Amino acid sequence: MFDQLDQIFVTLKHQLMGFIPGAWQPLVSAILSIALIPVVFPALFSIVTVIERKGIGRIQNRYGPNRVGIPFTKIRLAGFGQFLPDGLKMLTKEDIVPRAADKLVHFLAPVVMLVPVLLAYSVLPFGRNMTVSDFDAGVLFFFAVGGAVEISVFMAGWSSRNKYSLLGAMRAIAQMISYEIPLILSAVTVVMIVGSLNLSAIVQHQNQYTFGIAHWFVFTPWGFAGFLLFLVASLAESNRTPFDLPEAESEIIAGYFTEYSGFKFALFFLGEYLGMFAIDGLGITLFLGGWTAPFSFLTWIPSYVWFFGKLMALVCLFIWIRATLPRLRMDQLMNFAWKFMLPLALINIVVAGIWHFMGQDWQRWLVCSAILAGAYVVLGSALMKKQNLGKRTYRFAE
């Protein structure tokens, strides 16, 4: 019974295929699989915007949206209908293009942003047997399409002919490029251990249980360090606080999309959130076991529930971080990426190799943890020494 519930979407699609004439089956099957991505994830985006506004409101001791419910009824839903008027507002707003702007590039930038982000979803396994396109080089594909986002950010910032936009774009590119290296290097450890770039194979590798606990990579020393590196780098890749310098509203208005309005602005917003979901999904697949359950007695819960549950948990963590931490300075951002995260990611690759070759002994836990903890302490103290942290002195205008 639970197995049927787990595979309900797969069997549903198979039964639908029975009604389609044979020649059309591959095309209709592909369209059905693809159509789910631009339906499910923007819907998730609309709900997350409300959760984010309400959650941050709660943390900052004020009310978030709490009135809008279902339109034309008296049902309020505690403000969870807020995304409907927000979306309608975006659709009906005037689309303003600056007179000096490079019209074509300005128009294309949001599209170039959204397309690679949607492509990235095609390799993520959302549940057992639920991958849109399950092929060998999945991890490589994910990072390859992610590289195209930088071009779109540059296009938006440059074509607006606005100093704030260009500054925001330069910041965003510098940040994305710097943090992509620790991101990829921390993912490389998982590829090394599993011996495959296929995301479904990576999930299958973690789908075993010892004493009822799953073999998630986050439960190993190198996996834990890799997951933390991946999490910080993914925060920076999706331009979230404390790495939201590209759109620091107190300094450069909205960064590279300052000159966008109406639905193009909404597309950037959507692209940013969808990028965050995608990279969270990859982190879940690589380190948190994908769609598998953490304990063997919980395996009866359908796989897609686990995937989306973990996704929402990570998104809520990101919202919590956004409401808690202040923004970094540009030099701190760069120092952190190049002097701390990059060496630690390189050391983590060596540790993953040691872990693999030390066999099944218990000593490998000790050795790997000791190396990582030592590296963390040494690198951290080296980074902090340069900061001259002491009693804070204030300088006032004279």
Place this chain on the structure above:
Amino acid sequence: MSTPLLITLVVTLLAAGTAMCLRNLVHSALMLAICFSGIAAVYLQLNAEFVGFTEILVYVGAIAILIVIAVLLTSSGETPEKSVLTSGWFAGAVVSVLVFTALGWAVLHSHVLASGNAPAPHITVKDVGDVLMTQYVLPLEIIALMLTAAMIGAVIIAYKEEPGTDTKPQTSTKEIPAASVSAYVAGKEGAQ
């Protein structure tokens, strides 16, 4: 030749041609990015998954950005009024046609084509990795060492702070991308 491959080739060649003819350097760089994506699409249609995705990762994700930033840092930003063709364009065209003919002749007469029309083997990323780790392990290690050295070198260049300036934040947005992009290209290639 299949229709999708033909379309990809036409788009790639058009993008390459436009990249040469446009007056605005940034437009040329963006067209070049389209050209790189087209080349990646050609590789993918020839079942070379690894080369195709690496082409996008390195060329679209890193080289195109490097070119664009280099253009922004060096050019004055003004689009030239006159034509981009210099007076010696005719000689350049003759040279490029000669080079193309020589390369084409070499490819058509190489022993790879002479071995007959054997069916193309299906090579997965795993096969590429296996060969790299066994047969070609020495060149791979040498390249990896060189790229890691380049990356660490770039970090050390960025690490150096002039005495007395370490209390002031250096928030120059111009210097940071240029240094990190070059290290980034090295890092990305090293990651593979």
